[in-house]
Amino acid sequence: METNIGSIIFDYCRRNNISIATLAGHLHITPEGVYRQLKKNDIKLSRLITISSALNHNFFEDIYSSVANPGDQPTPQYHTIQQLKHQIALLRRELDWYHKYYGLPKIVTQ
16 A cells, blocks of 8 residues: 555644745745645655645654554544644743743743
C-alpha cells in the first residue's frame, strides 16, 4: 500500500481549519503551488520538513503510522491529542512573544 503524503497533509489542514492559503504563506509560495506540490506522488524530504515546521506537526510520525499499520485509521483520541499539541505550541509562541514584548523573564516549562 502506498502512502499519499499530500493527502495526509491536506487532511491535517482540514481537521485543524488551516487554509491552503495560510500554508502557502508559511511556505512562501502561491496556493496553486501548494496544490501542485501536494498532488504529486512524492514530496522532497526538505519540503516535508519545512511543512512540518510551518504547521508545527510531525508528518513523519503520521507517515510512519500509516506504513506501520496499513489500513488502520488513527483513533479520534490521536487526532484530539494532535490538536491539543498544536494548541499548546501556539500558546507557547504567544507566551514567548509576550515575554519578549514586555521584557518579562522566561519561565522554564516542559
